[in-house]
Amino acid sequence: xxxxxxxxxxxxxxxxxxxxxxxxxxxxxxxxxxxxxxxxxxxxxxxxxxxxxxxxxxxxxxxxxxxxxxxxxxxxxxxxxxxxxxxxxxxxxxxxxxxxxxxxxxxxxxxxxxxxxxxxxxxxxxxxxxxxxxxxxxxxxxxxxxxxxxxxxxxxxxxxxxxxxxxxxxxxxxxxxxxxxxxxxxxxxxxxxxxxxxxxxxxxxxxxxxxxxxxxxxxxxxxxxxxxxxxxxxxxxxxxxxxxxxxxxxxxxxxxxxxxxxxxxxxxxxxxxxxxxxxxxxxxxxxxxxxxxxxxxxxxxxxxxxxxxxxxxxxxxxxxxxxxxxxxxxxxxxxxxxxxxxxxxxxxxxxxxxxxxxxxxxxxxxxxxxxxxxxxxxxxxx
Amino acid sequence: xxxxxxxxxxxxxxxxxxxxxxxxxxxxxxxxxxxxxxxxxxxxxxxxxxxxxxxxxxxxxxxxxxxxxxxxxxxxxxxxxxxxxxxxxxxxxxxxxxxxxxxxxxxxxxxxxxxxxxxxxxxxxxxxxxxxxxxxxxxxxxxxxxxxxxxxxxxxxxxxxxxxxxxxxxxxxxxxxxxxxxxxxxxxxxxxxxxxxxxxxxxxxxxxxxxxxxxxxxxxxxxxxxxxxxxxxxxxxxxxxxxxxxxxxxxxxxxxxxxxxxxxxxxxxxxxxxxxxxxxxxxxxxxxxxxxxxxxxxxxxxxxxxxxxxxxxxxxxxxxxxxxxxxxxxxxxxxxxxxxxxxxxxxxxxxxxxxxxxxxxxxxxxxxxxxxxxxxxxxxxxxxxxxx
Numbered sequence: 001x002x003x004x005x006x007x008x009x010x011x012x013x014x015x016x017x018x019x020x021x022x023x024x025x026x027x028x029x030x031x032x033x034x035x036x037x038x039x040x041x042x043x044x045x046x047x048x049x050x051x052x053x054x055x056x057x058x059x060x061x062x063x064x065x066x067x068x069x070x071x072x073x074x075x076x077x078x079x080x081x082x083x084x085x086x087x088x089x090x091x092x093x094x095x096x097x098x099x100x101x102x103x104x105x106x107x108x109x110x111x112x113x114x115x116x117x118x119x120x121x122x123x124x125x126x127x128x129x130x131x132x133x134x135x136x137x138x139x140x141x142x143x144x145x146x147x148x149x150x151x152x153x154x155x156x157x158x159x160x161x162x163x164x165x166x167x168x169x170x171x172x173x174x175x176x177x178x179x180x181x182x183x184x185x186x187x188x189x190x191x192x193x194x195x196x197x198x199x200x201x202x203x204x205x206x207x208x209x210x211x212x213x214x215x216x217x218x219x220x221x222x223x224x225x226x227x228x229x230x231x232x233x234x235x236x237x238x239x240x241x242x243x244x245x246x247x248x249x250x251x252x253x254x255x256x257x258x259x260x261x262x263x264x265x266x267x268x269x270x271x272x273x274x275x276x277x278x279x280x281x282x283x284x285x286x287x288x289x290x291x292x293x294x295x296x297x298x299x300x301x302x303x304x305x306x307x308x309x310x311x312x313x314x315x316x317x318x319x320x321x322x323x324x325x326x327x328x329x330x331x332x333x334x335x336x337x338x339x340x341x342x343x344x345x346x347x348x349x350x351x352x353x354x355x356x357x358x359x360x361x362x363x364x365x366x367x368x369x370x371x372x373x374x375x376x377x378x379x380x381x382x
Numbered sequence: 383x384x385x386x387x388x389x390x391x392x393x394x395x396x397x398x399x400x401x402x403x404x405x406x407x408x409x410x411x412x413x414x415x416x417x418x419x420x421x422x423x424x425x426x427x428x429x430x431x432x433x434x435x436x437x438x439x440x441x442x443x444x445x446x447x448x449x450x451x452x453x454x455x456x457x458x459x460x461x462x463x464x465x466x467x468x469x470x471x472x473x474x475x476x477x478x479x480x481x482x483x484x485x486x487x488x489x490x491x492x493x494x495x496x497x498x499x500x501x502x503x504x505x506x507x508x509x510x511x512x513x514x515x516x517x518x519x520x521x522x523x524x525x526x527x528x529x530x531x532x533x534x535x536x537x538x539x540x541x542x543x544x545x546x547x548x549x550x551x552x553x554x555x556x557x558x559x560x561x562x563x564x565x566x567x568x569x570x571x572x573x574x575x576x577x578x579x580x581x582x583x584x585x586x587x588x589x590x591x592x593x594x595x596x597x598x599x600x601x602x603x604x605x606x607x608x609x610x611x612x613x614x615x616x617x618x619x620x621x622x623x624x625x626x627x628x629x630x631x632x633x634x635x636x637x638x639x640x641x642x643x644x645x646x647x648x649x650x651x652x653x654x655x656x657x658x659x660x661x662x663x664x665x666x667x668x669x670x671x672x673x674x675x676x677x678x679x680x681x682x683x684x685x686x687x688x689x690x691x692x693x694x695x696x697x698x699x700x701x702x703x704x705x706x707x708x709x710x711x712x713x714x715x716x717x718x719x720x721x722x723x724x725x726x727x728x729x730x731x732x733x734x735x736x737x738x739x740x741x742x743x744x745x746x747x748x749x750x751x752x753x754x755x756x757x758x759x760x761x762x763x764x765x766x767x768x769x770x
Contacts, residue, residue, distance in 0.1 A: 248494035249717035271654035
């Protein structure tokens with residue numbers, strides 16, 4: 001008990017210094033948590049993908065289209081339940097910074113995605129309207145889209161300005177689902193291309209629904225061997241692997257963010273170690289006095305470690321408490337990532353970092369204090 | 383009279399551990415700040431350097447990149463006969479009809495393939511880009527399934543040495559040479575014969591047409607001709623502008639992310655400097671009293687502590703900048719969001735960046751040291767002397 005009281009008194013002896021250190025720690029722990037959340041947000045698409053879906057694309061690259069005639073042949077492969085077409089449209093809504101994904105999809109596309117919930121009436125309305133489109137809830141909230149709005153989109157891959165009528169808004173089944181995209185009829189795209197006398201009857205990728213997860217690998221091989229040595233060879237992989245392919249494209253950026261999130265811990269370690277070193281040095285004569293009246297080196301070491309732990313606990317807790325509102329704020333203001341939620345792993349990592357900083361910065365001062373000779377200590381001046 | 387500089391410098395030296403820790407924290411922030419700026423400078427230099435001043439690129443209206451664009455053969459033959467185009471030594475127009483396709487290649491040691499630009503060029507293609515030099519092997523021969531690879535591809539990707547074969551579009555393509563494109567965007571590309579590639583990929587339309595103007599000022603006249611011609615649905619852009627536009631999204635991303643981070647990090651480091659400087663003041667109350675009693679004014683004391691904290695910032699700044707300078711030996715490659723293709727670029731340290739970085743470190747020192755210095759200057763002589 002005496003130890004605890006001494007730790008408490010010591011920690012708040014230089015009130016200003018402690019407040020500054022705690023603030024610094026809180027900022028660093030907050031920054032670390034936000035960076036971890038950014039990295040997690042990158043993987044949101046892969047985390048939300050289903051194991052019962054495969055994606056078949058051209059073996060050359062995603063930018064090369066596949067013939068629409070492959071659909072029946074893929075459906076004929078054993079274990080395949082459904083096949084849907086999806087074409088990346090890549091249009092611009094008003095200006096490039098309003099980027100959101102648009103896909104031209106076949107009518108059965110939503111059957112493959114039970115995680116997107118669309119009222120039956122809206123789906124029927126979409127089916128009736130060739131120029132109709134569906135938008136996700138996150139997208140609708142961002143731009144204030146309502147059912148019935150006309151959405152003009154300037155094509156980059158497909159020239160001209162395309163007008164779509166919003167016929168429905170779909171929700172994610174739970175909060176981890178990304179609903180920031182827009183879907184419209186593949187037929188509309190195809191017919192317009194035909195009118196413009198350009199290439200028709202193609203798809204960007206096929207989304208393949210399978211009956212049994214265990215057969216995923218063999219089905220993928222069966223699909224690819226169906227088209228081997230053809231004009232358009234295919235590459236089939238699980239939806240998750242497909243999504244991770246996108247993540248891998250920016251892997252060096254993610255690696256840089258990861259490294260930087262450790263740099264902030266190092267920065268705060270330097271600050272914290274400095275605070276502890278200064279405090280301990282100023283108190284050298286006190287430690288010698290404590291030794292002189294009979295306290296052992298263990299007591300002194302505990303005194304310093306305890307103080308460091310206390311300050312870091314305060315800073316860490318403050319930082320962690322601020323992370324949740326900061327993430328919510330960032331999501332609202334920046335809106336770069338559709339999914340931006342702080343995971344429990346992130347909070348644990350923040351706590352671990354605060355603990356590591358506390359221990360690392362107490363080591364040198366604690367050892368020094370434990371070793372100080374009473375005579376030298378009493379003689380020392382700060 | 384000002385307090386001598388040696389007094390200030392010696393104070394930092396006496397408290398070496400504290401100085402080192404505080405400057406270390408500052409140095410880390412400065413390092414992050416400098417590398418972000420260097421990365422952005424490298425990206426810009428790479429993409430701006432990709433374009434030639436009097437080269438013009440024609441793409442389909444509305445398309446932002448070559449991948450999205452398409453130019454029919456009819457349009458191509460109209461464009462290549464325009465009188466504003468310069469002629470080469472063989473008295474043929476300096477025009478390259480090109481096709482741009484993305485293929486998947488695996489980076490050495492990577493799990494997932496990256497998208498690489500394979501560019502089909504006409505005979506004049508290499509002449510239009512004087513920065514492209516063959517460094518090994520030879521140019522591809524027209525009419526053969528041969529390709530040449532850029533420097534970043536040859537260094538970073540599997541199966542791209544001379545003599546290796548890459549299989550795509552139902553053919554084996556032999557790598558016959560590698561070129562250096564002076565760290566421009568072409569360094570991250572593979573080149574081949576446009577007719578062979580169009581045939582292999584069953585393409586009927588070119589992606590873009592690159593041409594050299596006989597006179598750089600004739601672009602507007604050429605644009606007007608294009609507008610008037612109902613057969614053409616193309617737009618013309620100066621190559622340099624076309625490529626620097628492609629760096630915009632990635633550059634904004636790097637800048638926003640990097641500068642947000644450094645701002646947040648600098649708060650931590652400035653608090654560190656402030657703690658150190660407050661301690662420096664409170665440990666030296668007696669000294670400050672003595673200095674005042676000797677006749678130094680409040681302003682002198684304020685200046686001395688500000689200089690001390692600026693010096694602290696400078697030490698951190700120089701250390702951080704030195705570490706960042708080492709990053710020039712590293713290169714960075716990532717997918718450009720706009721073109722969907724892999725782009726490799728270097729960290730480039732310009733004098734301007736070095737200046738900005740040092741200024742940033744001085745500002746951190748100043749902000750961290752201002753309040754403590756103010757406190758030092760406000761001490762009353764008698765009380766300060768009594769504290770000693």
